[in-house]
Amino acid sequence: MKSIISLFAAIAAIGLIGVQSASTAQQTSVVHIASFAFQPANLTINAGDTVTFVNDDQVAHTATATDKSFDSGNLDQNAKFSHRFDTAGTFNYICSYHPMMKGTITVKAAQ
Numbered sequence: 001m002k003s004i005i006s007l008f009a010a011i012a013a014i015g016l017i018g019v020q021s022a023s024t025a026q027q028t029s030v031v032h033i034a035s036f037a038f039q040p041a042n043l044t045i046n047a048g049d050t051v052t053f054v055n056d057d058q059v060a061h062t063a064t065a066t067d068k069s070f071d072s073g074n075l076d077q078n079a080k081f082s083h084r085f086d087t088a089g090t091f092n093y094i095c096s097y098h099p100m101m102k103g104t105i106t107v108k109a110a111q
């Protein structure tokens with residue numbers, strides 16, 4: 001019985017590794033907007049990756065690049081906005097309603 005359980009555990013572990021290696025090409029990261037802050041405020045991704053911003057607050061927010069390269073527009077509670085970053089660089093963004101809310105996405109060039 002014990003060996004059957006460990007066999008299942010091994011199969012489950014192999015399954016997890018398979019899922020991870022399959023998703024290394026392009027990834028999606030999530031930035032939560034909670035308590036008037038972007039979490040994480042500093043995020044590093046690879047070119048081609050997507051970032052999804054999710055507003056967890058009851059108050060509306062935006063995720064707006066200071067260079068205007070992306071802008072979520074109004075995000076009510078639980079609203080989401082996704083942006084794919086194809087260009088390497090450092091992208092600072094704010095909430096246009098609360099400009100003291102700041103975040104940075106660092107995009108590394110594709111290998």
Ligand SMILES: [Cu+2]
Pocket residue numbers: 036060061062095096097098101
């Ligand atoms: Cu805000």
